[in-house]
Amino acid sequence: MNNPPLLTQDGRTLAEVRADFPMLQASENERPLIYFNSGATSLKPESVLQAMTEYYRSYGVNVARGVDAIGYKATNAFESVRAQTAHFIGARQAHEIVFTRNTTEALNLIAYSYGDAHVEAGDEIVVSETEHHANYVPWQELAKRRRAKLIVVKPDSNGTVTPALLEAALSPRTKIVALFHVSNVLGASNDLKALAALAHTAGAVLVADGAQGIVHSRPAVADWDVDFYAFSAHKLCGPTGLGLLYGKQTLLAEMAPWQFGGEMIDVVDVFDSTFAEAPQRFEAGTMAIAEVIGWGEAMRYIDRIGYDFIHTQNLRLATRLVEGLQRLDTVEIYNPHNAANAVVAYNIKGVHPHDAAGIYDREGISIRAGHHCNQPTMRFLGVQSTLRASLSFYNTPEEVDHFLEVSTKAGDFLDVLF
Ligand SMILES: Cc1ncc(COP(=O)(O)O)c(C=O)c1O
The missing domain is CATH 3.40.640.10 (Type I PLP-dependent aspartate aminotransferase-like (Major domain))
Structure with a gap:
């Protein structure tokens, strides 16, 4: 189901918003950068x-x-x-x-x-x-x-x-x-x-x-x-x-x-x-x-963007991402109910998060792997480390879909590597 188009507080489209961010023109491993690490730091618009x-x-x-x-x-x-x-x-x-x-x-x-x-x-x-x-x-x-x-x-x-x-x-x-x-x-x-x-x-x-x-x-x-x-x-x-x-x-x-x-x-x-x-x-x-x-x-x-735009974008993107990961039986999600804040903590079963992050990286996707400066939460979850995809209002559904394709591949880690 397609969502109705969303406009910022000042009436602009997502494509126009993306043009504000020079880093969205950057590449990672010769692919367009897909930045799913905004929880670590957000990208900066040109005006800043x-x-x-x-x-x-x-x-x-x-x-x-x-x-x-x-x-x-x-x-x-x-x-x-x-x-x-x-x-x-x-x-x-x-x-x-x-x-x-x-x-x-x-x-x-x-x-x-x-x-x-x-x-x-x-x-x-x-x-x-x-x-x-x-x-x-x-x-x-x-x-x-x-x-x-x-x-x-x-x-x-x-x-x-x-x-x-x-x-x-x-x-x-x-x-x-x-x-x-x-x-x-x-x-x-x-x-x-x-x-x-x-x-x-x-x-x-x-x-x-x-x-x-x-x-x-x-x-x-x-x-x-x-x-x-x-x-x-x-x-x-x-x-x-x-x-x-x-x-x-x-x-x-x-x-x-x-x-x-x-x-x-x-x-x-x-x-x-x-x-x-x-x-x-x-x-x-x-x-x-x-x-x-x-x-x-x-x-x-x-x-100018408005928190309403931010909230709706986050919710749509993270819901799409969580629902996609939930269809993969190779994935364990630790927080399936918090999509509104656009942070998804998960692991690919049997694959160390650092190895998995390497697979995403080769596909141009930047996500975080480790304890996220939060060892107390790792203890709470009973794990050493996780992957973390953190989205922002400048991400797109197409980026989420590419991320899900790579997550499917990463589930078969040995096939990817050799
Ligand atoms: C919940 C939370 N608290 C504190 C911090 C620390 O922020 P800073 O590194 O900017 O001091 C972070 C950074 O990731 C955070 O996510």
Whole structure:
């Protein structure tokens, strides 16, 4: 059955959208690249590259350091992206947005700055059994530093941490609940609004790892009442090297800086210093200015595409892919029910994922094989590693069909090789 044609928010077709991405003209092993690894990083549209080049070519000076007109232009461009990000994710105020290097650094910032100040010996930190390493190891380390207890919640069979599961893990000693918004392996979604409300009843804060969540739907951080929400620009058409951290103003205002140096300072005396207000107190040194400007354009690009287009494309493509794989008895799928988030974790029976990925690669298809920086989820699934196809709104049904043909061949691995 053919789906009706889909148009972006600004009335364009998928073919027109694909023309925005220079990498979709690239080849892999002399075949047109089929990029099914967007969960690792998304491709970048030309307009984002142009915005960054334009900064370097015509106003590429440092921010908050000059009183000249060009310095103001760069500073205004940089700071306007803070306000734009706040609006994009439903935060109330621009100064609730901190620029970091990536999601990983944002989560570490919370663990050191909020965690070290609030977690005492015997307190509890709740995570799930299926967190990405970036939202697992910082809490493990915090627990060790503070002699606190790490409570690890097992999600339901779909990979979701339901409110009931979280409720059972909370206690009066819980200080931090750190959970994914969308899982990078199972594509499961957590209901952050319900989970935040529960965490608050226990007197804890909710830290949300939004690295994959931001890709699939627009967050509403103030409405959901999450305390922190961390994500990376590079997963949603933006540049690498830039993370975004939302923190409630009341929390950021009382948190201590965790890195020290230029621009995060107020007064530097001989033996002591005072620090700037949040968010600048968390932004030591020269920031990723071109990347911030590129991220501003990425948000404008996503607004032109629209999350409705993204959602419908993902759902159609991933459903086609899952249904195709389900017809192959050589394939085991670990998350058949999460197509909306366009991540499919699977294995080809009897074939090591790295060998299988090599077969896809020879056919021009880029997918991921391994533990996906998520060994906890591998333990949850009882496997060493998996294949992962992660799709995006710029993929096509024809690409999915080619992927399914190669998956059929890969099921007969020895025949393919010899
Ligand atoms: C769910 C999740 N959390 C955190 C991260 C870490 O993101 P980054 O490498 O940009 O810090 C990723 C990246 O794959 C992810 O998928």
